[in-house]
Amino acid sequence: MLEERALVIAVHGKKNEKATVRTQRLSACDACQLKSGCGTHSFAKLSGNQSIELDIANPLGARQGDVVLVAIPEQGLMLASLLMYLLPLVSMFMAVLVAQWLGVAGDPGLIGAAAAGLLAGFAVVRKQAARHRADTRFTPRMTSVALQAPPEVPCRQSSA
Numbered sequence: 001m002l003e004e005r006a007l008v009i010a011v012h013g014k015k016n017e018k019a020t021v022r023t024q025r026l027s028a029c030d031a032c033q034l035k036s037g038c039g040t041h042s043f044a045k046l047s048g049n050q051s052i053e054l055d056i057a058n059p060l061g062a063r064q065g066d067v068v069l070v071a072i073p074e075q076g077l078m079l080a081s082l083l084m085y086l087l088p089l090v091s092m093f094m095a096v097l098v099a100q101w102l103g104v105a106g107d108p109g110l111i112g113a114a115a116a117g118l119l120a121g122f123a124v125v126r127k128q129a130a131r132h133r134a135d136t137r138f139t140p141r142m143t144s145v146a147l148q149a150p151p152e153v154p155c156r157q158s159s160a
Helices: 039-047 074-101 107-131
Strands: 002-012 018-024 051-057 067-072 141-147
Touching: 018 067, 051 141, 067 074, 074 107
Parallel strands: none
Antiparallel strands: 002 018, 002 067, 018 051, 067 141
16 A cells, blocks of 8 residues: 555535545655756656645544545556556557558658557546546545644633
8 A cells, every 4th residue: 555644625525424635746856866967857846746636535534634644555556557658658559550551651640640549548548547436446545644633722702
């Protein structure tokens, strides 16, 4: 299981059975000592460290403001990564090979076939993602509350 800390930004449902959590997306370059002279670090800075929000089950009864650990099975993450990155590339190369076999001449035709193959690969990935939406191998889940938010204390007005 791969775990990441996340902040509970909202709880919802009749019995607070769902939680919206926010986790910070970080680049591996942040921990690297060679980042000052690396082009990959420059690209990571351009994309920014954006936060990711997820709606997940709240079996622990976490409250807004709690910091929780969210885990996803490694097998599911590896399978999803392979599907997302490898399938579109393979379909792109296959489309180019089929175009060459059919006798498509010239670079514009092959570029068009490559683009069509890439888009077809992304379409298949999207369809597979929708099909596996409820699969527990791909579903992040809350494993523990790392830090509880302080209890709410009602404000009292002083009489002066």
